[in-house]
């Protein structure tokens with residue numbers, strides 16, 4: 178269980194995240210939605226401790242995350258893998274090495290300095306790439322891949338960390354609908370099969386509806402909605418996204434990428450084990466409209 182109590186982040190006089198309290202059970206797939214500037218990224222960055230907490234507490238399985246330092250903090254950041262909108266790969270390193278970098282926090286400094294990876298680490302990295310359907314690019318420079326391919330490599334790198342939790346900060350915001358679907362399918366598969374908690378910021382409401390068993394809506398740093406997707410009524414959507422300047426409510430169509438292709442919201446499902454099936458990547462996706470930032 179991840180417990181946030183009155184978590185607040187201030188930047189000078191501005192409060193980006195304002196007294197957020199949440200309990201997230203292990204294995205949940207959570208979507209965080211809200212307008213640009215609502216505080217979604219700051220919230221995720223505080224959980225990972227990329228950003229310090231101004232006040233409040235974050236506790237994971239009894240461990241006080243908000244005050245960890247040194248080796249304990251590095252261990253937490255290993256347990257809590259982060260995926261970013263801009264992938265954050267090393268463009269001039271090959272894909273396999275990028276994925277193996279996910280193991281850095283598990284290795285001795287000497288091995289890291291020598292940039293040496295074991296046969297086991299190479300095999301694990303290749304297997305993570307295979308799982309993401311991208312093993313054929315293992316020897317390619319990461320910077321030469323398409324955005325969708327790079328995000329899959331970033332997910333493989335996250336898997337190499339053997340995390341308890343994956344925090345994804347707008348993982349599909351830079352991708353076309355087909356690649357967005359591939360990436361969301363991969364995150365969903367990891368959540369279902371390994372039971373890894375996934376907390377993902379999303380710009381698009383229909384993606385949250387289609388993939389997340391729990392949706393957290395933020396507005397002006399506060400949680401204004403927390404519930405299953407089927408409870409996301411138009412009133413709830415208006416509360417999260419606000420009204421337009423002329424007083425009209427926001428249209429849900431502009432929060433859509435049509436990514437879900439008519440998928441029903443997915444309720445909590447039993448977890449299973451196994452590898453991603455290649456067929457997962459063959460689903461058609463309709464073109465759609467991206468939510469403006």
Ligand SMILES: Nc1ncnc2c1ncn2[C@@H]1O[C@H](COP(=O)(O)OP(=O)(O)OP(=O)(O)O)[C@@H](O)[C@H]1O
Pocket residue numbers: 188191192193211212213214215216217218219220470
């Ligand atoms: N390092 C920083 N210094 C000052 N202000 C910041 C910093 N990081 C975020 N903010 C501010 O905090 C608020 C919340 O930003 P945040 O990036 O968390 O929002 P968001 O919901 O993730 O938005 P987006 O969807 O555009 O990424 C914004 O007003 C932003 O300008």
